[in-house]
Amino acid sequence: MALSRSAACHRVRLPRRATLAEERMEVVVDVDLRKLRYFVAVAEELNFRRAAESLHVAHQVLSRQISALEGELKARLFLRDKRGTELTPAGAQLLTDARPLLANADALRRRVGRVARGADRFTVGFVPGLVVSAAIRVLASRHPSLTVDVVRTGPHDQTDVVHDGRVDVSFVRLPVDQRGLHLRPLFTEPRAVVLPVGHRLAGATSVGIADLADEHLVQDPDSVPQWRDTAAERRTGRRSAAPAVRTVEEELDQVAAGAGVLVLPLSVAGFHTRRDLTSVPVYDIGPSHVCLAWDASRRSPLVHEFAAIAEEHHRARQAT
Numbered sequence: 001m002a003l004s005r006s007a008a009c010h011r012v013r014l015p016r017r018a019t020l021a022e023e024r025m026e027v028v029v030d031v032d033l034r035k036l037r038y039f040v041a042v043a044e045e046l047n048f049r050r051a052a053e054s055l056h057v058a059h060q061v062l063s064r065q066i067s068a069l070e071g072e073l074k075a076r077l078f079l080r081d082k083r084g085t086e087l088t089p090a091g092a093q094l095l096t097d098a099r100p101l102l103a104n105a106d107a108l109r110r111r112v113g114r115v116a117r118g119a120d121r122f123t124v125g126f127v128p129g130l131v132v133s134a135a136i137r138v139l140a141s142r143h144p145s146l147t148v149d150v151v152r153t154g155p156h157d158q159t160d161v162v163h164d165g166r167v168d169v170s171f172v173r174l175p176v177d178q179r180g181l182h183l184r185p186l187f188t189e190p191r192a193v194v195l196p197v198g199h200r201l202a203g204a205t206s207v208g209i210a211d212l213a214d215e216h217l218v219q220d221p222d223s224v225p226q227w228r229d230t231a232a233e234r235r236t237g238r239r240s241a242a243p244a245v246r247t248v249e250e251e252l253d254q255v256a257a258g259a260g261v262l263v264l265p266l267s268v269a270g271f272h273t274r275r276d277l278t279s280v281p282v283y284d285i286g287p288s289h290v291c292l293a294w295d296a297s298r299r300s301p302l303v304h305e306f307a308a309i310a311e312e313h314h315r316a317r318q319a320t
Helices: 005-012 020-030 033-045 048-055 059-073 089-120 133-142 232-236 248-256 266-271 301-319
Strands: 078-081 084-087 121-126 147-152 169-173 181-189 191-196 262-265 277-281 288-295
Touching: 033 048, 033 059, 033 089, 048 059, 084 089, 121 301, 133 147, 133 301, 169 301, 181 301, 191 248, 191 266, 248 262, 248 277, 262 266, 266 277, 288 301
Parallel strands: 121 147, 121 169
Antiparallel strands: 078 084, 169 288, 181 288, 191 262, 191 277
16 A cells, blocks of 8 residues: 555654764763763872872772763773772773863853852953053952952963953963954063073073074974074074973073073063063064963953943053
């Protein structure tokens, strides 16, 4: 018997099979975030006792939670024997996926908390070397009931604090990943090279990038493209592998030890004054650009008001 048109249509509309990415996401969404935090602690320590101490839970509780997680995921996550603890391939994959998931959960919690607090608190991020107090004072004077906090950032997390909700706005130095951000340019400033006090260029009033071509740069060469394109060690392929550093202070320690030189915005070099180091302006290198950054999805009047205040303040400073 022939099928009707409606029956035929119903017959071919089979349920769509979930993609692998969707199946993985469904599994992750169903997992208790607390168990994921416990798992990450063990995966980073590769020691259940130390992980339990860092989490302030009993060793037995942690072991039960990991066993429960393995049961939920139907996968063994750790191999444990007399030699110690190590991740299985499934555990390594879960660690890769769990870290950004937990970071996003923390960011969500902070953003929701910020909205729940209402408009009685405003947080400003800033990188060292920048003076942001004047703009903050203006905002506070306009809104006497507003509590304004500040958060110090660094070159590696200056936009992270915006994305994860720790700050409402942040003073940042370019270059940054601009995805998801709104940037308002504020000002530029020259840059200087930081040298050991006994360096051959330490007494100069200024230097050119050509004077630094034979030097080793302790920072990422891409942050100073003018040096990168002229450096002798880049041409010869003899650039040595630099130790991993995350802070300006660590880079300055390398310079003081004679490992190389460091190019910084002039105000940052002045902020980190040390008796064993000196700084010299570089006259033919691009300036450092400072912007105010905030989440592009924000529509807060306070954010836009503070941006206007900061812009006006720096415009007035440059005019004097």
